[in-house]
Amino acid sequence: MSLRRFTDELWSDIEPIYAEILEHPFLRGLTDGSLPRTAFRHFVEQDSLYLRDYARALALCGARAPETESVQAFLSDAAGAIAAEQEMLAGFGEELGEEPLSQEVLPTTRAYTSYLLAAAYGGSYAEAVAAVLPCYWIYARVGEQLLAKSSPDPLYARWIAVYGDESFQEIVRRVVALTDELAEQVSPAERQRMRERFTVASRYEWMFWNAAWIGERWPV
Known part of the structure; x- marks a missing residue:
C-alpha cells in the first residue's frame, strides 16, 4: 500500500478552492466560447504582468536551491515565464x-x-x-480539464492547448516531486507553513480569474 505523499495533503487542502475554479464563469466561458473578449483581454494584460514577478520568484527559488539540478530547473522555468509573457503580448x-x-x-x-x-x-x-507551486499545478490540472473540452473559439482553444501540453505537465510533475522531497527534510512546523503558503497562493489563483471576469480596477 502506497504512503500518502505531502503533496496529496496539499491538494486535499485546496479541493474546495479547485472546485470553485473549475466552476468559475471565466473558465466556463473559455470552453463554450461565450467569454467576452474584454474579460480575456483583462486576463492577458494582467497575466503578462504577473509572469514578470512570478519569474522573479522562480529565480529566487533557484538562487536558494542547494542542489545544482534545481538551480538550473528553476532558472529555466523563470526564463520560460518571461518568454511566455513576451509571446502572450505578441x-x-x-x-x-x-x-x-x-x-x-x-x-x-x-x-x-x-x-x-x-x-x-x-x-x-x-x-x-x-508558494510558487499552485501556479504550476492548478494550471496543469485546469489545462487537462479544459483540453478535453477545448473551445469553439480558436483564440481560447489556443490558450487552452498551452497548459494542457505534455511538456508543461512534465515540468509540473518535477516541481510536485521536489515539494515532496523538501517536506521530508523539514520540521512539522515548517511543513505547516508550506501548507499555508500553498493554500493562500491557491486562493489567489481563483481571485486572479475572478478579477478578469469582473473587470477589476483600482477603486480610487
Whole structure:
C-alpha cells in the first residue's frame, strides 16, 4: 500500500478552492466560447504582468536551491515565464485589438505577486517552493480539464492547448516531486507553513480569474 505523499495533503487542502475554479464563469466561458473578449483581454494584460514577478520568484527559488539540478530547473522555468509573457503580448495582444495592452498592475495581481515575492524573500526555501507551486499545478490540472473540452473559439482553444501540453505537465510533475522531497527534510512546523503558503497562493489563483471576469480596477 502506497504512503500518502505531502503533496496529496496539499491538494486535499485546496479541493474546495479547485472546485470553485473549475466552476468559475471565466473558465466556463473559455470552453463554450461565450467569454467576452474584454474579460480575456483583462486576463492577458494582467497575466503578462504577473509572469514578470512570478519569474522573479522562480529565480529566487533557484538562487536558494542547494542542489545544482534545481538551480538550473528553476532558472529555466523563470526564463520560460518571461518568454511566455513576451509571446502572450505578441500573440494574443495582436488578436485583441490595435490598442496597446495596459501596463497597469491591478489589485489582485499586485497582491498575488507581492505574496509570492514575500514568500521567496522572507520564507524558507521550502516555503518559497510551496508558494510558487499552485501556479504550476492548478494550471496543469485546469489545462487537462479544459483540453478535453477545448473551445469553439480558436483564440481560447489556443490558450487552452498551452497548459494542457505534455511538456508543461512534465515540468509540473518535477516541481510536485521536489515539494515532496523538501517536506521530508523539514520540521512539522515548517511543513505547516508550506501548507499555508500553498493554500493562500491557491486562493489567489481563483481571485486572479475572478478579477478578469469582473473587470477589476483600482477603486480610487
